[in-house]
Amino acid sequence: MDTWLIAFLFVGSQFSYSFGYDGSGYSAYGDDEDSYSHRYRGVPWCAPIKVKHGQVSCRTPRGEYYKNVMGTRCKIHCKKGYEMQGSPEVVCMATKQWSGNYACREIRCTKLTMPANGGYKCSDGSYYNSRCEYFCSPGYTLKGERTVTCMSNKAWTTGQTACVDVQPPVIKCPSVKEKTAEPGKLTVRVTWDTPEGKDTADGILTDVILKGKPPGTHFPGGDHKISYTVYDRAGNKASCRFSVRVRVRRCNPLSPPDNGYMKCDSDGDNYGATCEFTCTGGYELQGSAARVCQYGMSWSGTETSCSPMNINVGVRSAAALLDQFYEKRRLLIISAPTAANHYYRFQMTNLQHAQCGLDLRHVTVVELVGIYPAQIGRIRHRLIPPGLALQIRLLLQISNNNYNMVLIDKQGVDKMRYTFPITSAELFTTIDTFPMRKEEMVLQEQAGHTCQP
Known part of the structure; x- marks a missing residue:
């Protein structure tokens, strides 16, 4: 082994230090930085790196044990949930300062947008x-x-x-209404408060739609369905429904009497309606001339009928006899000196085939045949005494010696005189021009009274 290596190991064993790493940088334990500088003068030394919420990994130029000597390069790693602010890598410079600033800041998302409503x-x-x-x-x-x-x-x-907004609005309709028509009325004016809808969200309604008649209008009899529909701004809708019931009290319908007419006001059989009755010419009214439908749905008065006229030929004067026909029948008085008179026979034959037309026009034929005291008077099958027949001729100024025919209206007015026979068609054309006859024709048409050919 080389001599210089042995010397280094010896020196190292004499000057051993203990250091620790805590995740925020390196720091010395045992001696402070001044002690180290005293022993290793001239060696640049940066402050230990401390990173809150992060970790540091450093690499020295020559593999020194101390990680903050000059030239040390450190990488900074932030913990999860934190991000780097500054330089992620710094170098210890000769100025004993790190080359950049660094910090681990908590990650922050953009502020959430507040949802509407x-x-x-x-x-x-x-x-x-x-x-x-x-x-x-x-x-x-x-x-x-x-x-x-x-x-x-x-x-x-x-x-x-x-x-x-997915919730529908709230609306409540009024309860069922029941009304009864007043006398003579077929409708009832019905009112109610328009229901107010309420929106559960912003309280704003855009549309209110009514289906049916609006309040304050007249409703006929029967059940009437009414509905209201409301919409909010989101398009949600709600509906409510109720009924208006109108009752028209009615009596059992009446029918016109045989040989008579019936005319009713209002609807003919409703509460308060009045029906009036008239009889055709030659018939007299029996019972009530007018009947009213009452609240209890029954008719006032008694049943109405039309009975044939009971002509009294036993009166003392011609005026009394004719008064029995006033406003009821028209009179066609035919006078001839004898029953063999050619005009008389032609006229009676023609009228026999037109009996329906005569009845339709309320015409009663009075025959005066012969010369007093042998003269004969007749109203259909009733004989007129000779004296009364004479009075009729005298009252109407009819000659005994010649053929004559006199048409008298219902008011007793002498309308037409003929000295020769005429056809039934000519007679009917004349009668149909009378004012009262025109009113009769309307009633007869309504009642369906006609003569079949």
Whole structure:
């Protein structure tokens, strides 16, 4: 072995020191730096490296035991969750200073964006490994990741989070309404308070849609469905429904009497409706001329019927006989000196085939045939006494010696006189021009009264 090597080992054994490494740099134990400088004057010596939250690995130029002599190169490594601030590698220079600054700073992620209509709470702010939990305002639902964590790459764990409005609004409709129509009415005005919807999130509604009649309008009888639908700003909707029930009280429908007419107001059989009855010419009204549908859904008065006129030929004067037809029947008085009169026979034959048309026009035929005291009067099958027949001729100024025909209206007005026979068609055309007859024609058309050919 060489002599210089033996001497070095000897010296080293005489000046042995103990050093330790703690992860924050090297530090001497036993002697301080001044003692070392005293013994090794002229050897540059940097302050020991101390790195909080990091580790240091150093390499000396000649493999010296001491890791902070001049020329020592040290690499700094930060613990997990920390990052290097400054130089990751430094060199001990002749100035006894390290070549750069260094530090391990805790990793920090970018600040999270506050979700609209919500927020978040974190265990350690935005620092590494901090766990943040999102929450939403009342009425909103969390969509996406509920929690995120700050990772070592300064990014939060992936995932998008938002607070969305998925809950429908709340709306409550009024209860079922039932109304009864007033007398003579077929509809009822129904009102209610428009229901107010409420949004569970931001309280804002965009649309309110009504399906059905609006409040304050008139509803006919029956059940009517009403619905309201509300929408919030997120497009969620809610609906409510209710019914409006309108009752129209009704009596059993009435029918017109045989040989008569019925005219009703309102709807004909509803509460308050009035029905009036009239009979055709030659018939007299029996029972109530008018009946009213009452609240209890029964008709007032008694049943109505039309009975044939009971013509009294035993009266003392022609005026009394004619008054029985006033406003009921028209009179067609046919006078001839004898039953063999050609005009008379032609006229009666023609009228026999037109009996339906006569009845439809409320015409009663009165025959006066012969010369007093042998004259005969007849109203259909009822005979008129000779004296009364004479009075009729005298009252109407009808000649005994010639053929005559007189048409008298329902008001007792002498409308037409003929000295020769006419056809039933000509007679009916004349009668149909009378004002009262026009009203009758409307009623007969409504009732379906016609003569079949």
